[in-house]
Amino acid sequence: IKARGIIDVLRSGVKDLDLTVYLYFKTPASNLNTKALALYNANIFSVNRQLHYSLNNNNSLDMAILINGLPVITFELKNQWTGQTVKHAIKQYQTDRDPKEPLFQFGRCMVHFAVDADLAYMTTQLSGFNTFFLPFNKGVDHGAGNPLNPLGLKTDYLWKDILTKSSLSNIIENYAQIVEEVDEDTGKVKKKLIFPRYHQLRVVKKLLSDAKKNGVGHKYLIQHSAGSGKSNSITWLSHQLVGLHDSTNTNNVFDSVIVVTDRRVLDKQIRDNIKQFAQVKGVVEAITEGSRQLKQALEDGKKIIITTVQKFPYIIDEIGELKGKRFAIIIDEAHSSQSGETASKMNYALSQKGEQYEGEEEEEQEDSEDKINKLIEQRRM
Structure with missing residues (x-):
């Protein structure tokens, strides 16, 4: 001990x-x-x-x-x-x-x-x-x-x-x-024991319960404040969604969980966090080499896939081709509005793919989550 x-x-x-x-x-x-x-x-x-x-x-x-x-x-x-x-x-x-x-x-x-x-x-x-x-x-x-x-x-x-x-x-x-944290200035490794706080247990439990009862195809918004341990909540939710069974306890609700972050720095933080909490090796795949690696991870059935918002349109393309597969998508900072940084990145990513929505014009106030929802619905996930 x-x-x-x-x-x-x-x-x-x-x-x-x-x-x-x-x-x-x-x-x-x-x-x-x-x-x-x-x-x-x-x-x-x-x-x-x-x-x-x-x-x-x-x-x-x-x-x-x-x-x-x-x-x-x-x-x-x-x-x-x-x-x-x-x-x-x-x-x-x-x-x-x-x-x-x-x-x-x-x-x-x-x-x-x-x-x-x-x-x-x-x-x-x-x-x-x-x-x-x-x-x-x-x-x-x-x-x-x-x-x-x-x-x-x-x-x-x-x-x-x-x-x-x-x-x-x-x-x-x-x-x-128990996880390890590296001090970026000194390079020293420090161990830290993580125990969930009440609100973290509550949010993960509620999401798991609803997904178990109602299955795929639903949307949820989790509001959080600074210092609330958001990365750990995402980590716990990701790992437990992977093993979640339906109400009959016979079938997995999701085949894979995709975690989308809005900044590359956060991508590394969450990637390291999720990997450290993994109790089985090979469960987590971080997309660092582009769409080819992403496609391979999806085809190989990796349980948890971590990527940035810039690659999100490619994710939609790839999972749209995998018929019969069910995915949970966790979007970090879906409503972030820091100087419009997240929204502009998402707009750029989506415009790069040339996405068009027939019969309607883009509204200026449309945020990142709205665009993601349209993409998902258009691809009939």
Whole structure:
């Protein structure tokens, strides 16, 4: 666990020569597989209150969640009625929880939560006073915080929705990940543990649920703000759309997922991100060499294809020739309006292909998404 982190150990087990010891059994793809279902149900999810974690003192955590005896999440819980709030919980992690203790070392747990009756915050790495916490709240009135809950505490979604056995299993298997980031100035590689925030889990879950129920041929708009973790949301959605089955759990909804970015810099960022989250090699294909590579990737049935908006018309051409194939297209920054940069690039790309729409003139206010929709509908995808 110290070398690989708790996430990889739970997913892949521990190998010794030709022997593999599995410390966690994954969710079965279908309940029809009774053996896999029995193994999954044998996993022991437990809660430990006042967890003593040190050999050097008598300090204890308010609570920890363990899977088959291995700690995966820690908590500091506060109560406004006793004069303490989530700020005290955050300070406790920053000042009283030594990051050198084995339990708090990088990768040993997936996430650490600071929670009170109204708010929840999370961090994936303790660094003393420099520990940075992100909100894990539902949001209210398009702002921060949590809405009033007539049935209980504002933060009860944490244990009712997120920390259930099925939800926690889903996070372990499909979301949490240790990734590497390269500092462009120094060239140094830094590891970072990613744990999904509430809004990221919600958007991916909603999209998967609707696609599973209604199949292909629908459009969705996801609004996001700066710093909301958009690249990770795109990554999680891409990987899970690939394995999504229809309501009968027998057929894949999509044959391939195509991610379209509006800038080459973002293309590399998302490409690297999606590749690092891949649990199987050869799933992701980044189009860096033009339309020939794109055509080959589509014909080879690559599961996730990443390209830029400049190549989008070629994508439409190629997938239009692959009859019977179903594609999910994720367009990054579909409504971006930074100085009209995205719109002008899309306009240029489309004009290069000489696309004409019979019986109507282009309207000046028509944006990138409108043009993409027209192309898709015209090609009868």
